[in-house]
Amino acid sequence: MITKIEKLSVLKNDKNDVNRNYLYSQIIKHERHKRKLTLQEMAHGICSISYLCKLERNAIVADESYIKAIFERVNLDFNKVGMNIIENGVNRAIKAYLYQNHDEITNLHDMIDDSIFNVKNYLIKGFYQLIKGDWQNFKETIATIDRIKETMLKEDVGVFMFLVIEYYLRTYQFNPAYKYLKYLENNDFENQELNWLIYEQHYICAYNLKIYPKFFRYYHLLMGNFNIGYPNPRQIIIRLMMLDVQASEYYEEIINELRGIGALSSEDAYYYEIIYWKLLIMLKGKAWLEVYEEILKKELLGEARFIALLVYAADRLNRPEYINKASEIAENYIFEKDESIHQVFINFMLLKFKTEKKYNLIEHLRFKVIPYNRNYTHPLYDKIYEQHYIEYLCKTSRYKEALAYYHR
Template identity: 25%
Template sequence: MNAGSIIKYYRTKNKLTQLQLAEGICSISHLSKIESNAYSPHESTIKALLLKMGVLLNREVEKHMRLEKIIGKFIDCSLHYDLETMREIYKQLETENDYIQSTELVNQYELYKFRFYIYDTDLMKAEEQKKMLERMKASFLAPEHWVHQFFQSLYWSMMGDNTKSLEFLNSLDLGIQSIPQKFEGEFYYQKARMLVLADRHELSAHFAELAVRSFQLHHNYIRLLHAQILLAINYTRRNLLVQAESLYEVLIRNTHLTKQSVLHNQTLYNYTELLRLKNAHGEALEILQALKEKVEPDTYFYKAVLTSLLESMVEGGQNSAIQIEELKAISNSSKDQYFHIYAIYFEKRNFSQPDLMAYCEETMLPFFRKNGYIKETKNVAAELAAHYRNQQQWEKAYFYQTYDEENGGELK
C-alpha cells in the first residue's frame, strides 16, 4: 500500500492544503515527499496524518487488502470467461474508482477494465480506455507492458483488423516469460484464433493444442471449450474429418451440460461446415434453421447463421428468395458489408453465370482481399478458376488456381 498516495487522496477529499495537514506533525516539504511516495515515513507519522483527517491506518490497510482481493477476482473472472461476475464486480469497483486511483492497484485495474470493455464489445469505452492506457504505460512494470500489448491485440481483433491483431501477438512471442503462467492459455488461444482466420491451419492447431493443455492444467473449463472449438475448426479445414467429428461430438454434449448456450450455438454453427464437406446438406440445413430461430435477430451471429443457411439452401437446390431478401434488409449499414456482399452473390446465382462471375471478380474478391478474409478469398478464387477453365481462358484460370499457393494462404 502506498501510504503517501492514500494521504494525498484524503487530503484532497477533505480540501486541505499541505500546510494545513502538515501543521504540528511534519514540515511541508516532508509531507510533499510522503505524498509523492519518494519517502517512506515512520508509521507514527502516517497514523498522525491520517488521524488528523479522521482516518484510521488499520482500517485503510484492511480496505486496501479488500480491494486487492476484489481486483484479483476481477482478473480471475477475465481469465475464466465469467462475464456475468465481471459485470457485477465492475459495478462494485467503479464506486471505489477515486480511491483506487490513489493506490498502486490502479495499473491492473485500468488494464482489466480495458479487457472488460473488449469482452463486452463496448467500442466507445474500449477506445477511451485504450487512449488512457497509452498515457499510463510509462508507469507499467514488465508484466503490465506485456498484458497491455496483448489486450491491444484483442482490441484490434474486436475492431476487425486481424492483420494488426496478429502483428501485436507476433511481437509478444519472446516476452511470454514476463507474464503469470496461468495467462499462457489466453495467449495461445488468441494466437490460434488469429492464425485460423489467416488460413494457417497447421500452425493454428499447434497453438490451439497448447491452449488446451494450459486451460486443462489450470482447470479453466470454459476457455477449454473455446480452444477445443478452434481445434475442431482446424481439423475440419485440414480435412481431418474423423478427428473433427469426434471432437464436435464432445463439444456439443459438454456445452449443453455446462449450460453454455452461446458456446453451444457456436459449436453447432461450426459443425455445419463439417456436415457440408461430408455432403450432409440436409442435416446442416436442419441445424441452421433451428439456430436461426434461437439466435437473437440482427446480431452478427444471426447474420452469420443466415448466410450459412443460404449457402446450404443453394447447395440443396432449395428456393432461397425469402432468406436473400432478409439478409439484404438487415445488412444495409457499412459495418455489415460482408453480409450484404453475400446477399447480392446469392441473388445473382439465380441469374446469368457471366454476371455472377463478374461480381465475384470485381466486387467480392477485392473486398475479401482488402479486409483480410483469407478463407473467403480462396473460395472465390477457386470459383473463378473453375469458371475460366470451363471458358478455356487458361491464363486467368491458372492465375486464380495458383492464387493461394503463391500467397501461402496469407495476404501479401
C-alpha cells in the same frame, strides 16, 4: 493501435517491482496529456524538464515534495493515490473473461472510481468494453493507456497487449493481431489464466492465417493434462478447431467424435460457439442439408454468422425452396455493428442468388468485397470469394492475375 510498440519488448522484461512511484508516474503523465500541457509547463518552478521526463518514465524514485507540488498544480489530492485501485481487480477481470462471467466484469466496471487515474481501472474498462463490443470507447481506453505505457509493470503490459490483440481477433483482423502476438512469444506471466488466454490468441491467429507449426504447438499447450483449472468448454472449442483443420481430409474418421461431443444447455455461455464450430466442420464434410436443417431446428437465427452458414448451405443445395427460405431470413435480419464481416458475405450470396449476369457478381466482388477483405478475413468466406474470383479470371484468360491473387 499501440504506438512505438518496440518499447513494450523492453518493458516486459524490466518492470516488475510494485511501488507507489509507478502510480505517481502514471498519474502525472496522464494528467499532463489530458490537460495538453508541455513538459516545460508542467515542470516550471518545480523541477527540471529532464527530471520530469525521468519521473514520467518511472525511471527514478522521485522526491515526494516534487510529486506533491505537481499534484497541486493540476489540482489533485495526493492522499488519494492508489486508494481507488480495486483489490485484485485486474486478475478478477481476467478470470471472469476466461470463464465467460460477464456479470463479474460488469460489477468490476461499476466499482471504478475515476477521481484519480490508475491504469488498472482502465484495463478493467477494456475488458468491459470488449464484452459489450463497444469499439469506439475501447479504442479511446487503449489510447489513454498507450500514452502512459512507459510506466507500466510487466503484468499490466501483458494485459494491455492481450486486450489489443483480442480486439483484432474479435473483429477478424488477424494480421495486426499476429504482429502484436510476436511480442508475447515465449513470454509467460505470473497469472496463469492470462497465459491461457494468450495461448488461445496464438492458436486462433495461427488457425486463421494457416500457420500450422504454431497452430499445433499451441494446441498441445492448451490441451495438456497440466492445465488444471482451464475451462473444459474452451478445450472443447480448441479440439473442434483442430477437427476443422483435419475435416477436409479425414471427415469420415472425425464425424463420430464430432457427434460424441455433448451438447450444452442453450443457457451456457459456450453453447453457440460450440454449435458454430460443429456446423463449420459439417460443411467440410458437405453435409449441406444437415447444416441447413440444424440451423432452422435449433432456431440459430439471432446471429449473422449462423445466417451466413444457412445461405451458404442453401447455395450448395441449389434448390429453389432452400434458397428462397434462406434469402427471406437473410433479407429480414437486422445486423449489429460488429457483424459487418458476415453482412458482407451474406450480401454477396444474396446477389449471387438474384443476379442473372455473372459480371455483376464479379464487379461486386472486385469493388465491394475484395477491398474489405484485405483487412478482415474469415476462412470460409475467403475461400468462397477466392473460388469465384479466380474462376472468373481464368475464364477471361487472365492467368497471371489469377496466380498473383492466389499467392497474395
